[in-house]
Structures are given as C-alpha cells and as structure tokens.
Amino acid sequence: MMEIETERLRLVRFEQQHAPELFRLMNDPDWLRFIGDRGIRTVDDAVRQIEERYDVHHREHGYGFCAVLEKQTSNLVGLCGLIQRDTLPEIDLGYALLPEFRGRGYVQEVARACLDYARDHLGRNQVLAIVNSDNQRSISVLVRLGFVYRGPYRVPGEERDIALYVWQA
Template sequence: MLPIQTKRLVLRVFNIADADFVLELLNDPSWLRFIGDRGVRTCEQAKDWIQTRPIASQQQFGYSFYVVCDREQGVAMGMCGLIKRDTLPCIDLGYAFLPRFTGQGYALEAAQAVVLHAEQDLHLTRLAAMTDPDNERSKHLLNLLGFSLQQVLTLPGETRLSNVYFRESKKNAPNDQGASGIHS
C-alpha cells in the first residue's frame, strides 16, 4: 500500500505540487538523452503531464510512476514505478533520478521496493523494462534486479533502439502476462 517506504526513501503518488520537480527532471540532459524529449517546458505543461500520466495511471490501474523522496527531508530525488505501454506485453518498470542523486544506490533501493510492491501488492509475476542501449547504469541496475535482456528493437512510434528486458517472479505461472490495461 502506498506510500512505499524503504530505509532511506518514500515513494508516493504524484500531485500537482510536484510540477517544478517534473519540469527539472524531464528537461535534465540525461532524461533527454536516455528517455527522450516529452516537450514539457513550462510549469503548466508539467502539471498536465502529472495529470495525464502518473495520476491518470494510478486512478485507472492502481499503479503509476511514483515520486521518490528522501525519507528524512521529503526532497524529491527522482521517480520510479510502473506503467503499462501498448508496445510491451506486460507492465514496465521505469525510473529516473536527478543527477545529484545518482550513484548513491537510490535507484536500486527504489526499484527493489517497486518490484516487491508489484509482486506482493499487485500480484504481478512478469515485468518488463527498457533502456537505451548506451545507458550502462540502467543495464547494470536491471541485471541486479534479476531482469534479463530479451530484445534490442525499435518500438512502434519510436526512432531509436531500445533494450527490452523481462523479469519473471519466482511465483510466476507459466503464461501469466501481468495485469491488463493500456497506457501510453
């Protein structure tokens, strides 16, 4: 149940007050390089992104991307969570952190908590994840989480290659594809 807490972090649902954080994160050079330009350039566009992406997903499916905050001070550091894309056969784990919070184990800690939430609370037995082929940190993180590279492809609607990983839960039923629903 949300919020998700770890030793150092709190993962919570986005709200409109996170607009400045979203604006900074979605325009960070590493986001633009490895994830892509979402065209969010103003606070109003950030609020719209929050409403139409994480808040809408949380309301419709019961999961979304979550704001990852420092447990002691509540500072937004990054995001981590789940999304259903129409281009993948199961729910996708995603994460991104502001540069000043990378290299400190926060992404791994947050992603481990989200994977646990997916398995225990949402009863998902298979997860996907995507990375840019040049994103060495993400590839390493996914390996630590037990994801295996399955494909390198250009997804529909995209122009660049993506590494596509999958992770099977130890409790996995042979043909379980995770929860249903479409979110782009």
Template sequence: MIVQTERTILREASHDDASFILRLVNEPGWLRFIGDRGIHDVEAARDFIDLRWREIHPKLGFGLCIAEETSTHTPIGLIGFVQRDSLDAPDIGYAVSAPYQGKGYAYEVCRALIDHGWNNLGYEQIYGYCQPDNTASIRLLEKLGLRYLRDQDVNNNGDVCKLYGATRPIS
C-alpha cells in the same frame, strides 16, 4: 505512499511536484535517454502530472511515482510501473535526478517496487528497458535480476531499446 524503503518513500505526484518535474525532465540525462517531453514551464509540468499520473493511477492501479527522500522530504526521482501497448506486462521505469545518482537510490526503490509488484500486485512478469548506450541503466536492470531478452522498439517510435525481463520467483 506506495512503497517505503529505509531512505525513501514512493508516493503519487501532485501539482506541488511541478517544479521538480520541470527540472527533472530537462536534465541532460533525461533528455538523452528518455527524450524531450516539451515541458518548459510549470504549467506544462502540472499538465504532465495530470495526464501521465493522476489519470493513470486510478485506471491501472499503478504508474510512475515521486521518489522522495524521507529525511528531507526532497523529491529525488520518478519511479514506478508503466504499461506499454507493445508489452504484455508492466515495465519498471525510473529516472533519478542528477544530484542523487550513484547513491543507490534507484536500486533501493526499484527493488522494493519489484517486490511490491510480485507480492501485492500479483505480477507474473516485469519488464525494464533502456537505450543501448545507457550503461548505468543496463547495470541497474541486471542488478535488479532482470535478464536481457531482446532488442525491441518498445515505444513504437523507431528507437530500438534493450528489453529486459523477470518472472515471478517461485516461493
């Protein structure tokens, strides 16, 4: 377990999560705002878990994690920190499955994860970004206390995103 909130735990992904990953990365919202990752079967989802999480966590000490509802042990999304080559600090990434959107899960887990970043990982800066037309993500980033910085091609792929950031609060 990485972080726990009132309704969720954030944990590392395992191959047991492959079916959930397969469904999530092929939901319309993921495809529209994050993009097609070419994951169209369970084996590809397992490979994605290995390459994107299981190899990254030990190297960086963080990465995307499974957000799981504690009462049902049901995976509801992917949330965590990602280090982009174009940014000098981690960004918070999140994707919540459609049936769980609009219920406050993304805010709850992201808020706890940001606090974990400040208090346990020693971050001085945290970024977040989204597509310019992703109004739900813009509202979430602002509610989390991140402020708009600039438009930037964060992934160096020609897609300009809205970049937000926050610095460690002074205690």
C-alpha cells in the same frame, strides 16, 4: 493505491507541488538523451503531465509513476514506478533521478521495492524494462535487480531499437 516505503525513501503519488522538480528532471540532459523529449517546457507543462498522465494511469490501473522522496528531507529525488504501456504485454518498471541524487543506491533501493510490490500486491511474476542500449548505468541497475536481456525492441513510432529486459519473480 501504490505507496511504498524503503529504508531511506518514500514513493507517493505525484502532486502539483512536485511539478518544479519534475520539470527539472524531464529537462535534464540525461533524461533527454536516454528517455526522450516529452515536451515539458514549463512548470505548468509538468503539472499537466501529473494530472493528465500520471494521475490518469493511477486511476485506471491502481499503480503508476510515483514521486520518490527522501524520508529525512522530503526532497523529491526522482520518479519510479510501474506502468502498463500500450506497446508492451506486461507492466514496465521505469525510473529516473535528478543528477544530485545519483550514485547513492537510491534507484536500486526503490526499484527493488517496486518489484516486490508488483509480485506481492499486483500478483505479477514478470516485469519488463525498456532501456536505451547505450545507457550503461541503467542497464547495470537492471542486471543487479535480476533482469535478463530479452533482445532489441522497437517502440512503435520510434526510429531505432532499444533494449528489452525481463524480470521473473
């Protein structure tokens, strides 16, 4: 089971109690712009997302998207984790934070811990990241983490290319 602690944060599996914040995150204008509309219209939809997507991925793979909690407050600040997408040959790093927690270095901290987990616990020497080409903040995070731009990538069923980045251990 993927549980990670950093200096300021804890990654834990999503639980139903996290659904209100997950609902808010997945309806944030930046999420909708850069990640896309996942059809989460109610808190109950967020509960289903946790049960039918996040929990299932954890059961099948032993890792997945996790709730990112501040250690001091136990507030949910966002999500981060590793997932195996059907459309990618390697595991993918994903992350998003609620607006009030951005700009504190949390993504860098928690994403680095996920990469360490991929290398040390999953034996992965390569992790991918896909990002909207105009999401400069996210691209900057990836570059600081050591990801290298691989080129444009078209997710099957999508209308436009996104950027594919690769991290090597």
